[in-house]
Amino acid sequence: MxxxxxxxxxxxxxxxxxxxxxxxxxxxxxxxxxxxxxxxxxxxxxTPAAGYLLRSLSEQYDLPQFQPFCKHGTWQEHYPGLACGIKRGFSYFSHEPQHNFKAKPSHGSELLVTANLSDSLADTHWYxxxxxxxxxxxxxxxxxxxxxxxxxxxxxxxxxxxxxxxxxxxxxxxxxxxxxxxxxxxxxxxxxxxxxxxEFLTKSSAVYGHFASVVSWAEVLDQSHIDRSDYPFDCDRAALHQVLHEGWMWQLRFNNGITSAGFVLKEDQQTGGAEDVWRQMLEGYPSIAAQFADASLVAPESGLVSTNRLQxxxxxxxxxxxxxxxxxxxxxxxxxxxxxxxxxxxxxxxxxxxxxxxxxxxxxxxxxxxSDSIQAELSLIDSLVAGCYLSLPHFDLFTASTLFYFAAATGFEHLRCSEGKQPLFLCADDTEFRQAVREWIHLLEQGADEIPQAIERAELLLKPWNRVGLFQPAIPNMYYYTAAPETEPR
The missing domain is CATH 3.50.50.60 (FAD/NAD(P)-binding domain)
Incomplete structure (x- = not known):
């Protein structure tokens, strides 16, 4: 033995x-x-945090072969044969059932949050x-x-x-x-x-797979004559979220022609088998259906994956x-x-x-x-995600809920990169931040009837952790840079 x-x-x-x-x-x-x-x-x-962590581990333990994975530019330079996707940040688009996507005034149905200064410094989707x-x-x-x-x-x-x-x-x-x-x-x-x-606040399940020949979201927007000139980056070079009444859809594009896509639905929204759910969701959202009109499932070989409750x-x-x-x-x-x-x-x-x-x-x-630290981190992630689900289908509230995550993420990045500290993931050890998140969840659970006032409350709750101008971008819902400072590689 x-x-x-x-x-x-x-x-x-x-x-x-x-x-x-x-x-x-x-x-x-x-x-x-x-x-x-x-x-x-x-x-x-x-995400930027993943890049910082992997770079730190590879330096501390002398594993230089993993350094290139930290940014898209170095990945392409050192490992062009390994498939990946370029990720400049997060993009979100809000849909109404049975209607084509419509851009609202002041980007009221769009949210783009930039995480990187350039394509070379971009994060990645890992194939x-x-x-x-x-x-x-x-x-x-x-x-x-x-x-x-x-x-x-x-x-x-x-x-x-x-x-x-x-x-x-x-x-x-x-x-x-x-x-x-x-x-x-x-x-x-x-x-x-x-x-x-x-016991979880979040209650969701998923249907997903890898697809070929998925039309880019930018192409759908262009065909609908929707102006993209205010976007801080190509909306497909992102973790792209289609925000729906029943939940949301992810789209992650890789440079090998494959797109990872999945519907994540509130617990009571998924009925039937994977193929039925997928078809029903596409039928409910015609602009997304246009993306998948000629798409084909390429993985897994067994077909679309359907989950029970994810939590x-x-x-x-x-x-x-x-x-x-x-x-x-x-x-x-x-x-x-x-x-x-x-x-x-x-x-x-x-x-x-x-x-x-x-x-x-x-x-x-x-x-x-x-053990306690992992539990605390999972609990905070649960709260941050649950707030977004509680905000559906009011996109203004959903946007405010996402900013609690971005405050946590940028706070974590700041403490690690600028102050040399090692907080728990997403600052889960910050009791005051956790209390602010709980207050926001409570407000949503009670029913935020006056949405402008609720958003003002969210901004006030996040003020101590708002290092990057959340809630007040120069162009509504267009955040041009939110991560910790970086420089171009030499």
């Missing part, structure tokens, strides 16, 4: 990166995965089949033992025993510590009988000799593109804890702190 300090379950980018970091700090590591790469996956939209495969290949070049195509069971005693088969051959591992990077599968908490988290979590995220990465610990909703950055934030914290406290009694209490 092979013995390791740490065994990681799951070889997505999070599990693979964690394995490489722990190898760098001198721990013996194995990584076990049920499948193989490349494979279809979503969770594709990166996960390529990116996860790259990370896994880097693991296979290292001292980490890489075991894909493995079916295993876990048993916990003083440490852990992982036994099963790989390609028909028996495998047996012993580990002092196990990290679960399996996402929704949650092999460790299921093994331990950890209680599930069931999930565990009431305990770490223990004496185990820990969950954030995406295993829980998931809320893809609305604010938090997945990649939150995963990296959790990895940073977990690897630092294991490096500092390995073999020490303090590790147990540090894991309690790690």
């Amino acid at each position: 092979q013995q390791f300090d740490v065994v990681i379950m799951g070889a997505g980018f999070g599990g693979s990166l964690t394995a490489l970091l722990l190898d760098r700090v001198g721990l013996s590591v194995a990584i076990v995965d049920r499948g193989t790469h490349p494979r279809f996956a979503i969770g594709e939209s990166s 996960r089949a390529d990116v996860d495969n790259f990370f896994a290949e880097e693991v296979q070049k290292s001292k980490v033992v890489y075991l894909d195509q493995s079916e295993v069971t876990l048993e916990r005693s003083d440490g852990w025993e992982i036994t099963g088969t790989r390609k028909g051959e028996p495998i047996a591992l012993q580990a002092a510590f196990v990290i679960d990077a399996t996402g929704a599968a949650g092999i460790v908490p299921n093994t331990l009988g950890i209680e599930r988290q069931t 999930r979590g565990w009431k305990k995220c770490a223990g004496e000799n185990w820990a969950l990465l954030p995406h295993t610990a829980g998931f809320i909703d893809p609305l604010h593109s938090t997945g990649i950055a939150h995963t990296l934030c959790g990895i940073e914290r977990l690897v630092a804890a294991l490096e500092q406290f390995w073999g020490k009694e303090e590790l147990t209490s540090v894991m309690v702190d790690y």
